[in-house]
Amino acid sequence: MADKVIPLSEVSDHVRSGMTIGVGGWGSRRKPMALIRQILRSDVDDLTVVAFGGPEVGLLCAAGKVRRVIYGFVSLDSIALDPNFRAAREAGSIECTEYDEGMFVTALRAGASRMSFLPTRAGMGSDVLKINPELRTVDSPYTDETYVAVPGIRLDLGLIHLNRGDSRGNGQYLGPDPYFDDLIAMASDRCIMSVEKVVSTEELTASAPPQSLLVSRMFVSSVVEAPNGAHFTSCEPDYPRDEKLQKHYATSAADADSWKSFESQFLAVDEDGYQDAVRTFSSSDDKGKETA
Amino acid sequence: MSSDITRAEVCVTACADAWRGAGEILAHAVGTVPAISARLARLTFEPDLVLSDGECFFVSDPPPLGKTASNGGGTIEAWVPFRSIFDVLNSGRRHSMMGASQIDRFGNQNISAIGDWRKPTRQLIGVRGAPGNTVNHRTDYWVARHSARVFVEHVDVVSGVGNDRAAAESGSTMKYHDLGVVVTDLAVLDYSAEGVLKVRSLHPGVSAEDVQSNTGFDIDTSSATTTRLPSEEELQLIRTVIDPTSLRAREVRS
Numbered sequence: 001m002a003d004k005v006i007p008l009s010e011v012s013d014h015v016r017s018g019m020t021i022g023v024g025g026w027g028s029r030r031k032p033m034a035l036i037r038q039i040l041r042s043d044v045d046d047l048t049v050v051a052f053g054g055p056e057v058g059l060l061c062a063a064g065k066v067r068r069v070i071y072g073f074v075s076l077d078s079i080a081l082d083p084n085f086r087a088a089r090e091a092g093s094i095e096c097t098e099y100d101e102g103m104f105v106t107a108l109r110a111g112a113s114r115m116s117f118l119p120t121r122a123g124m125g126s127d128v129l130k131i132n133p134e135l136r137t138v139d140s141p142y143t144d145e146t147y148v149a150v151p152g153i154r155l156d157l158g159l160i161h162l163n164r165g166d167s168r169g170n171g172q173y174l175g176p177d178p179y180f181d182d183l184i185a186m187a188s189d190r191c192i193m194s195v196e197k198v199v200s201t202e203e204l205t206a207s208a209p210p211q212s213l214l215v216s217r218m219f220v221s222s223v224v225e226a227p228n229g230a231h232f233t234s235c236e237p238d239y240p241r242d243e244k245l246q247k248h249y250a251t252s253a254a255d256a257d258s259w260k261s262f263e264s265q266f267l268a269v270d271e272d273g274y275q276d277a278v279r280t281f282s283s284s285d286d287k288g289k290e291t292a
Numbered sequence: 293m294s295s296d297i298t299r300a301e302v303c304v305t306a307c308a309d310a311w312r313g314a315g316e317i318l319a320h321a322v323g324t325v326p327a328i329s330a331r332l333a334r335l336t337f338e339p340d341l342v343l344s345d346g347e348c349f350f351v352s353d354p355p356p357l358g359k360t361a362s363n364g365g366g367t368i369e370a371w372v373p374f375r376s377i378f379d380v381l382n383s384g385r386r387h388s389m390m391g392a393s394q395i396d397r398f399g400n401q402n403i404s405a406i407g408d409w410r411k412p413t414r415q416l417i418g419v420r421g422a423p424g425n426t427v428n429h430r431t432d433y434w435v436a437r438h439s440a441r442v443f444v445e446h447v448d449v450v451s452g453v454g455n456d457r458a459a460a461e462s463g464s465t466m467k468y469h470d471l472g473v474v475v476t477d478l479a480v481l482d483y484s485a486e487g488v489l490k491v492r493s494l495h496p497g498v499s500a501e502d503v504q505s506n507t508g509f510d511i512d513t514s515s516a517t518t519t520r521l522p523s524e525e526e527l528q529l530i531r532t533v534i535d536p537t538s539l540r541a542r543e544v545r546s
Contacts, residue, residue: 143463178373
């Protein structure tokens, strides 16, 4: 029985410049933020990031590690737009593939099924076909309808975060929505899964139904135990989104000086340093000044 | 009671009327006034309407406005994680009321970006679900602030598909394309036989000139009636049951 648990520090060994990386979660929910922070500590760049994006997209953009983002949306949920992503878009410093949300799911499903494309009605008649000129349509062999032929996305590396997992790579979600983490894992050549807690296989179903087992070990190459590993995004029911820190992230991105101080406080540190900074910040007032 | 009816309340019932006849389908409502309107329709003339908590549950007894079933209570009647929403919209059992940053005379809607999409002067939220919604089931729009910046000659990025675009597709590709109404803080707009926006009704106190001067293209107001007022029962439901904290007033200027 292979034990796939690796320390967080080893994650960067599996990431290379130029890779296409799929990120699980959705918006600012259950994002593998500890894994992303580890990539931010590395010198990889030129990444293609595939996601229903949240702050991981903004952080990677701000660090200059992104060549292209393929997305169904990029949003912080309680804040409509990620300011770092918005700045990169408006500066024209990144390439983008913007899909309708349903098209994006179709692309993941096709990738997970090793199909070159899957058809969907979504996108027909819209400018999605104009802003992505590589897209083709396909005529139905049965009716007089035409569909968008959404190309399947294959990922060099998938990054997902779940509530629980065992050391062999079986992953469990305990919140209300699986998002698309199973598809990300299946569409990936390698997949790193971080979990709040590594438990024994027996423990997974001791207090939760088998339906909560979202990802099979067949699709997971490495497991990282990362408590608070989705922070500051939500990881229900373990913890909600840290709205205070997310707001601080978004306002810090507004100018170079405040961003520099956000970076030195939360990003230019190791994971323990990050979690320490979070504890300090949460006991401070809204301006980040420590309160007695 | 009816003498102090606000513009926001007129907008709520105008939006509620958009769900009339929808039957047992999912009401997808984006924005405060649309959310109130779907609840109002369900509590009055569309009792079979299906409401979502905006997260991943259908709720037969919705949690308070702005809350989800996870944090606000309510009665869950179905589990609908985000992945299954696309199955629902592909099935056609859904009806959307969405916002629009820009909209043209044919109902092409933009929520993606202002300016050149490759390097926008202003990045918006992205096309989101608009392309898929508009080709799969009826779609209405809600514009909280009717202005010539929203109602434009040409939208920068067609996110929601308009009637001219739909007509240009071959065969029966667009057989489910169905634009209904555009409700704004000034009027209710619908489409002519040619698929062009016209004014169906002006809200009380609004003139045809008000609408024309806030619209960036010529719009036909010749057949416009006056938008109806909410009934006493509707006012009571809006004010005491659905939106007791008057979130609606934050979305619509009086």
